[in-house]
Amino acid sequence: MLIYLYSEDEPEKAALALQCAQEPDAWISTQVLNEVSNVLRRKQQQAYPDTLKVI
Numbered sequence: 001m002l003i004y005l006y007s008e009d010e011p012e013k014a015a016l017a018l019q020c021a022q023e024p025d026a027w028i029s030t031q032v033l034n035e036v037s038n039v040l041r042r043k044q045q046q047a048y049p050d051t052l053k054v055i
Contacts (some may be wrong), residue, residue: 002036006044
């Protein structure tokens with residue numbers, strides 16, 4: 001779900017992902033953070049500093 005925050009093709013999903021991520025009781029597992037990092041670096045070719053900001 002978090003990767004949709006960085007999707008330019010699906011603004012509806014990005015908005016829903018943002019809403020969910022801002023819930024006061026939301027939590028993110030280490031596995032999800034690893035997967036987001038992998039997608040941002042390999043598929044979207046973001047720089048390391050940008051990926052670290054997300055994580």
